[in-house]
Amino acid sequence: MLRRPTFLQIDPPSRSALAEEADAGLRAPQAWLSPKLFYDPLGSRLFDAITELPEYYPTRTEAALMARHGADMAAAVRSALPEPLTLVDLGAGNCTKAAALFDLLEPAHYVAVDISADYLRNTLTCLQREYPDLRMSGVGMDFSARLALPAEVLADERTGAAPQGALLFYPGSSIGNFDPPEALRLLREARALAGGAALLIGVDLIKPLDVLLPAYDDTLGVTAAFNLNVLRRLNALLGADFHLADWQHEARFNTAASRIEMHLRARTELTVRWQGGERRFAPAETIHTENSYKWTTESFSALLTEAGFAQQKHWTDERGWFAVFMATG
Numbered sequence: 408m409l410r411r412p413t414f415l416q417i418d419p420p421s422r423s424a425l426a427e428e429a430d431a432g433l434r435a436p437q438a439w440l441s442p443k444l445f446y447d448p449l450g451s452r453l454f455d456a457i458t459e460l461p462e463y464y465p466t467r468t469e470a471a472l473m474a475r476h477g478a479d480m481a482a483a484v485r486s487a488l489p490e491p492l493t494l495v496d497l498g499a500g501n502c503t504k505a506a507a508l509f510d511l512l513e514p515a516h517y518v519a520v521d522i523s524a525d526y527l528r529n530t531l532t533c534l535q536r537e538y539p540d541l542r543m544s545g546v547g548m549d550f551s552a553r554l555a556l557p558a559e560v561l562a563d564e565r566t567g568a569a570p571q572g573a574l575l576f577y578p579g580s581s582i583g584n585f586d587p588p589e590a591l592r593l594l595r596e597a598r599a600l601a602g603g604a605a606l607l608i609g610v611d612l613i614k615p616l617d618v619l620l621p622a623y624d625d626t627l628g629v630t631a632a633f634n635l636n637v638l639r640r641l642n643a644l645l646g647a648d649f650h651l652a653d654w655q656h657e658a659r660f661n662t663a664a665s666r667i668e669m670h671l672r673a674r675t676e677l678t679v680r681w682q683g684g685e686r687r688f689a690p691a692e693t694i695h696t697e698n699s700y701k702w703t704t705e706s707f708s709a710l711l712t713e714a715g716f717a718q719q720k721h722w723t724d725e726r727g728w729f730a731v732f733m734a735t736g
């Protein structure tokens with residue numbers, strides 16, 4: 408029997424909630440926008456292109472780590488979790504990172520979670536053809552505000568029983584896009600999922616600025632386009648009149664906070680108008696669009712401990728640029 412993936416959409420982010428948040432951000436003394444605005448269809452394709460850039464080391468470094476230590480990671484997962492295994496993929500995107508683990512982990516159930524439900528639906532439908540016997544569930548949700556999955560998604564198909572544990576897979580260093588208190592909350596919620604989950608998570612590490620900065624300001628200008636695309640989105644969402652040529656992409660490292668910040672900087676003095684609002688920007692004034700926190704293995708381990716994960720193990724590359732943590736307990 409050819410299986411079919413099941414789908415569930417939970418509280419899709421409403422246009423008005425996004426618009427209200429953007430309106431508030433544009434009025435703030437330091438103007439800011441939610442990084443959620445990056446990921447419209449064009450933004451998602453630009454992000455895929457970023458992951459292929461020579462300067463953007465995280466994707467490549469993490470993939471090499473997974474290829475090199477995958478068997479070791481799988482052994483750690485198998486000894487921590489009872490069979491059958493449920494694999495929950497957070498921010499699944501095109502599902503390729505998790506699919507690379509299928510042969511090693513042999514999950515009985517693959518649960519892909521992503522804010523982009525339509526994208527997920529297409530991907531899972533294709534993936535199911537490659538893995539016809541694997542139970543697959545897609546959940547369209549924005550877990551950045553709260554991570555909790557409905558019991559029916561995780562329940563055993565026949566008995567309805569809750570799984571005895573799940574592996575939560577959160578690759579790509581997306582945890583770095585949360586401020587530390589929010590990252591802590593997300594890790595706590597992850598730990599509570601499925602009555603006690605194990606976590607396999609990718610974390611980007613602090614490194615020299617001559618490596619970090621070009622990763623967020625590449626010579627081809629793809630990251631600049633990714634950043635500027637939010638202004639296009641605002642023009643559509645708020646009826647704003649941003650002229651993209653008036654704005655310049657900027658990536659800076661905030662040493663005190665240990666994070667890359669992305670900003671859009673006004674090239675001249677200008678006024679932007681949108682439905683119900685307007686704002687004057689001074690020359691060089693910025694709109695803050697994203698944070699990408701960089702950790703040390705020690706600081707991230709401490710965060711996992713604070714979230715309640717008692718057992719931890721991690722793997723890093725020779726240059727110490729990236730880490731994959733496995734945490735349980």
Ligand code: AVI
Nearest residue numbers: 457579580581584623630699
């Ligand atoms: C999705 N996230 C992990 C990326 C990062 O590196 O923080 C987003 C990104 N922003 C600019 N380049 C990539």
